[in-house]
Amino acid sequence: MTVETARLTLRPFTLGDTDALFALMSRPEVARWSGRGVPMVDRQEAVDRIERMPVRRGDHPAADVFAVVPHEVEAPVGMAVLVPIPASEGFGRDAHEIGWHLHPDVWGRGYATEAATALVERAFASGIPEVYAVTNPDNVRSQAVCRRLGMTDLGLRSDWYDRELRAFRLDRP
Structure with a gap:
């Protein structure tokens, strides 16, 4: 389930990506925007996360947790997701979210927008009627990506993750 863009390959993570995922999610400036908001402190956490990714992907054939790999390098510089979004207690939604985390060394290059655009296209081509993105209320950089996506x-x-988040939606044209 590889997705190609002009500059990126989006592909499923493998255990060979453990060091890259750990390098990404052990950085406080990245992890603060993730679900737990806490940086990884042990390489085994990256192994465990990669091993859980097939469950996180869910059953939809278009969905996955993707390593973001620029064409000129071999190791991932981030992750992008098209996955089921967990509804909060009392909310019964069946929806998918897009999301991204990139290493600070590649911030500002447009990789998040490029990867997310490809995942939106993938979602809509596979029949998903709408996608959501949820951000920490203070994460203005990710909110700017959401706006660039329209x-x-x-x-x-x-509605999701049992916490208050800034939410965005894009409907299939």
Whole structure:
């Protein structure tokens, strides 16, 4: 399930990507925007996360957790996701989210927008009617990516992950 863009290959993670994932998610400036908000402190955490990715992907054939690999390098510089979004307690939604985490060394190169655009196209081509993105309310960089994608800002919502997040939606044209 590889996705190619002009500058990137998006592919499933393998255990060979453990060091790259650990290098990414052990950085406080990246991890603070992740689900737990806490940096990884042990390489085994990256192994465990990679091993859980098939479950996180869910059952939809278009969905996955993708390593973001620029064409000129071999190791991932980030991750992008098209996965089921867990509804908060009391909310019964069946929806998919897109998301991204990139190493600070590649911030500002447009990789997040390029990867997310490819995943939006993949989602819509496979029949997913809408995609969501949820961000920490203070994560203005990711919110800017959502706006570049043409997503509608839904404001602060508690529909997912049992916490208040700034949510965005994009409907299939």
